[in-house]
Every structure is written in C-alpha cells, then in structure tokens.
Amino acid sequence: MSVGNEGLIGRKRRSWKRDEKRRIVQESLEEGASIAEVARRHEVNANLLFTWRRKMGVERSEQNGAMPLLPVTIAPDPVSEERCTDAAGQMEVVLADGDRIIVWADVETAALRRVLKALSRR
Numbered sequence: 154m155s156v157g158n159e160g161l162i163g164r165k166r167r168s169w170k171r172d173e174k175r176r177i178v179q180e181s182l183e184e185g186a187s188i189a190e191v192a193r194r195h196e197v198n199a200n201l202l203f204t205w206r207r208k209m210g211v212e213r214s215e216q217n218g219a220m221p222l223l224p225v226t227i228a229p230d231p232v233s234e235e236r237c238t239d240a241a242g243q244m245e246v247v248l249a250d251g252d253r254i255i256v257w258a259d260v261e262t263a264a265l266r267r268v269l270k271a272l273s274r275r
Contacts, residue, residue: 169197174205182211223249248272 169177181191181202192199246254246269254272256265 167196175209177202178205178209178211181206 177191177195177197180186181188188202189199191197192202242258244256246256248254252272254268
C-alpha cells in the first residue's frame with residue numbers, strides 16, 4: 154500500500170517562501186531564543202530550521218571555526234591517601250566555565266569523545 158504526500162496523519166508537505174524562512178531563521182538567532190520553541194511556534198521541524206540556518210550560512214562562528222587551545226595545568230592529586238588501591242588512575246577535565254569532568258582509566262574513548270564534543274557546542 155502506498156502512502157502519498159499526506160502521510161499517515163493527513164498533513165500535506167508545506168512549502169516555505171524564502172522571506173518566511175529568513176524571518177524564522179532570524180527569530181532563531183535572537184538572544185536567548187530556543188530553536189525548539191521557534192520551530193514549534195511556526196510548526197516547523199527543528200531539524201529543518203537547523204538546515205535553513207546552515208544553508209543561509211548563519212551558524213555560530215565558534216561551531217564553524219577551529220577549537221581554541223586552552224591552557225592545561227597538571228597538579229598533584231588532592232585526594233587523600235585512603236584511595237582505592239586497585240584504581241588505575243583518573244583524569245579530571247576542567248571546562249572554561251568551571252565545570253569538571255572526572256573519568257577513570259577504564260572510560261570508553263568513543264563515549265568520552267562524544268561527551269566532550271557535545272560540551273564544546275554549548
């Protein structure tokens with residue numbers, strides 16, 4: 154059985170004029186704007202709004218540019234001597250805003266990479 158453009162919920166695909174897209178994209182760029190809220194208000198999928206932003210070249214510059222190098226300081230472990238003797242080591246990552254991430258030697262590299270990548274987009 155074939156389903157037409159109306160899909161299963163009876164909606165037709167909407168076409169957006171260029172000026173409408175620009176207006177919605179501009180609204181999404183306002184200070185404090187939530188893309189999800191803007192999309193919902195205009196009955197647009199948030200992913201489509203992201204696509205429009207990317208095609209119009211208005212994504213935030215820090216997302217397009219290279220990641221900045223941050224200073225790193227290696228300090229002695231402040232944890233007491235009563236640590237678990239079978240621990241293989243840990244690493245603490247301190248973000249620019251002061252948030253800290255502590256990972257142990259057995260952390261999955263791919264998972265840590267995903268977390269750090271997501272945090273870099275904040």
